[in-house]
Amino acid sequence: MIDGVLARDRAAVARALSAIERDPAGPLAAALHRHGGRAHIVGVTGVPGAGKSTLVAALIGAWRGAGRTVGVLAVDPSSPLSGGAILGDRVRMDAGPPDDGVFIRSMANRGAAGGLALAASGAVRVLDAAGYDVVVVETVGAGQSEVEIADEAHTTVVVVPPGLGDGVQALKAGILEVADVFALNKADLPGADRAAAQIEAMLKLGHTLRDPAWQPPVVRTVATDGDGVGDLVAAIDAHAAHLRSGDGAGWRARERARAYAELRRLVIARFAAAVFGEGGARPAAIEALVDALVAREIDVGGAAEAVLGGRARGG
């Protein structure tokens, strides 16, 4: 399977994505990790209805036109009730005849806290090792886990529809900080000027920027007819060039941020699984602490200390 992935055999890539989704940090991930590091990883996020999938479809066309290969990971939430999901991004992205240079995979979060980001990191690792020049991670930007996924990327594009009104203000919480490029999509609709002005005003207000040396551009697009898509590609490329400029310190910083985030998530997930026995019976020591809390014999800080101290001593 590893040789198949490296040779960009699409059936092997597809099976590897399934395997790595089941075990994002297993032997397959280890084998592929050594072969990665070439792709430009582009996150695309934004509120539902912003036109992300249509814009990604237009970007795919532009990149293919320039001879670049593209892997896409389209992430959607699972239903919290059933654990199932309807993954509909292909409706917009997969319009033409099959193309060797494009691979699109839909992924659901399968209900695990932090698990979505880990599985997405694994999937990016597969598409990177397969040699796709650009790897797109498309997510709904509606919550913390999606912001987490945005920090998987070298370049994060936040797609904003016009008419969000004061909703642009709401974007501030988290998602503005991760934007390297804004795509003001549906720019032919009323309210586009106002939305662009609001974003630019917020950026001028000295909003916390991830990278003080990069002012995120606001690019107007109409994904449905391709307007502005060339400008968006240019802005994404300009950001990559910025990261790689000088001695490439910016690129290295992003790589380090990605590695740190993934390591941290994995350790937290494994630690929680080990301490709380998630997925099986809760350990007796945890149950005893819960009982002691309820009986008010101990406070929550003391209980946490008991867990962490025990872990630190006993491994």
Next chain:
Amino acid sequence: MTTDADSPDSTPIRVLVAKPGLDGHDRGAKVVARALRDAGMEVIYTGIRQTAEMIVEAALQEDVDVVGLSSLSGAHMTLFPRVLEGLRARGLGHMIVIAGGIIPAEDAEALRAAGIAAIFGPGTSTETIVAWLRDEVPRRRAER
């Protein structure tokens, strides 16, 4: 991470729901997609007017257990076998292909012979489809 992460058997059933052919009537397909989602399955919905070639490629990339085909245009006798042939040609003969829509009894017989595993006509309850998949998919996974 998820407790069932280690076993392919406990990963959610993945189903591609596709509408080959030129009719735009996808209400039935959407009802089925929602029912499968509510039963805990991951449904990749590809929309209307798909060619057999596009469906095969999507099934390959998404690594699904099941391909569900719906057609109300009467084109099932040409399009469904083309999907089956395409899947086999790409080494995807293990995927379960099921069909829905308006399919006359004599055609159903021929489609079953061609490799369509099950045909669910109008009036089939979504519970029936869910139960059939929950029974069949683990068996097929075990055979791989």
